[in-house]
Amino acid sequence: MGNGEERRAITKNVEVIEKIEKKETMETREREEPQEDGMYRDMEDMEALERRRIQKRREHMLEMRRRKRRQEVLRSWTLLIAGGLVMAGLAVWGLARLVAEPGGEEGKTPGGENLQESAAGQEEQTGGISGAGPGKGREHVPPGKGNAAAENLSGENPSEEQGEQPSEDKPLTVPFTFRPRVTEHTVGFPEEGRGVYSTSGILIDVEAEEIIAGREPFRRINPASMTKILTLLVAAEHVTDLQDTFTMTVEITDYSYIHDCSTAGFSVGDVVTVEELMYGTILPSGADAALALAEYVAGSQEAFVELMNQKLEQLGLSDSAHFTNCVGLYDENHYCTVYDMALILKAASDNELCRKVLSARKYTTSIATEQQPEGILLSNLFLRRIEDKDTHGEVLCAKTGFVNQSGSCAASLAADYQGREYLCVTVGSISSWACIYDHVEIYQAFLPGRQE
Template sequence: MKWFKRSGKLAAAVGMSLCLSLGFGTVLPGAAADAYAEERLLGISEYGPVQDIGERQNAASETAAESVPETTAAAAQNSAAFSAASGNLSKLTADSATQAIGDAVNSRYAAVYDLDQNRLVAAKNASQVIYPASMTKIMTVLVCAERVSNLEEKLTVTQDIVDYIHAHDASNCGFTAGEQVRVKDLLYGIVLPSGADAVMVLTRHIAGSDEAFVKLMNQKAQELGLSANTHFTNATGLYHAEHRTTLGDMAEILNAAMKNPLAREVLSAHKYTTAATNKHASGLSFSNLFLRRIEDQKLGGAAVRMAKTGYVRQSMFCAASYGTSASGKHYIVVTAYGSGTWQCIYDQAALYRSFTA
């Protein structure tokens, strides 16, 4: 568990796992209690596990590289993917060639989309409605990327945002009240550490209020031709009964984000260090541990190039990712309701290994 550097909470979390409830008076037995113990161990709030399988550290304590721009060769390879899917992934359904995933993965919901052939390669409960959790932030960063004009502009973190983050025990970047942060750094903060503080600062700047930005998200959903099963009530991924989507709609959102150069840059970054601020002289270092850890898995020659994870209790551990196969084909993989943080990674790796060619 040293990945999350939370081992000090292990004994308390496990010791209470058989008696703690989800906050609704329900006592958790067996495997559910174990899963809940893991949630508490990882510091999970309604926004997700510690930075949603990401990590934040002060830049002074770790040397972290800025995101590396695409090389000419990589850009040429990736450019094919950004225009590959001529159809709408959200409209794809299983056909006679779609393979059943079944028990091949732990996640209750899973889908593999071939961008080159514009088809659903493999599926498991792919048509069901899910709660997107912090995968929501793919849409958030896309709408932000389309509307920001000055990446060097500095915005101020307000006390009410800090208070809200603390009250909800939400994933955050570590910004403090009064901190002045560049727009560019806020964009990275939305994705890598899944920072709700970055979300609230930037979206309020763009739209004027949380509610106004959510309207922009739902307008974008209509523009993308997503199904009626996708509806956003917030920009962070906080659970709400009406905050919902499907695997296909989430795949199409990621597909659209891939085609936006700024959103693509942020979603592809493994590590990033912010500029110095008036509160953090050395900046803050962010890390997308999902991208870094899945590289160590057996992927059958595939490479995962972008990802955003999430967690709410109603959809457990989930992720949407884009990758290329050993032969250079392009895929999007979406999973939801995995039983654990590492299980989410194992499931995604299994899908790349088994269903990409």
């Protein structure tokens, strides 16, 4: 084979090889291109998915913001409506107070017009502090100055449900001679500033036997657990051994539970001393302790209540006060006035044992429980809560009470910085704390401050 043929053969072989390589390259591209396209498509899908997620998050955040704005608007409207209702309620309450209290239409303190006038020379022959308006006296209160003031302090004429007032010509001789009276200086409770929430109340200067201030002090009220002051007094006058014991019964605990009474925490079978029952009656206002005292002294609550009403007669209060139970449960025939309750507290504070119990802040019984293995701790919350308040002196004794019909009540005995004592009783406050601040307000307003 010549050189020409060899070159042609080589050229042909090269062309064949190039065709083969070209074909292989094309096939390789055909195989690789779909993979790259798929990869690109996957990346695009991921980006699209991420964009959708971001969009959803944005939409969710916008929805949350809209929802929050709606809640804020709703909350604002709720507060606005609630505030309006409260203001309307206060306005109605204030209007009712103005209508109910003498001098209210002119924005004066109760009885303000006549209470500021001199009562000299206005003493009536039949005298007495009236709880029933003009012409009707209270024989258990001796004649005194300021009957015009007394008329206004007593509020409106009592309704028929208050019963018949005592006859003016009916003599009443009682050994208890403490009879505070209205004078030309007697005024109504403060209205400006915080004011006094209680609907009925009285402040008495013990030494002078004068009513310093009041608000419807002769209106009939239910004394609630202030009743237990008389329960304590009657028991103290009949008990001879404070360490004698009483075994708590299921009837007593059931009575307390059924009537939803506050208790000292004694259980069936507990053997409790009479002294512990007295502290349990006053400090935590325990119905279980009061009922136990009643049974210990008289054999039953009914018999003990008879002793309580006998004591009211001895105090000269039977014409305006009558009790049906020793606990203070509401009953239309269980009533007195804040004036009466002040005198009951005075009689109790004159009794050494009662004064000791009524002045105790804390007391621990010998009865141990699982929760209190060292003994049941009893506390007088009124005394503990008021002791750091400025009362222009010190609150010495106190007993609280509450029933729906009377609101929060309290009776307290205080001394000013010179040791002069005062009685304060209030009824109809809106809460236990408001009741405490009513007493603080009254003492601050009328007791002399510290002398420099």
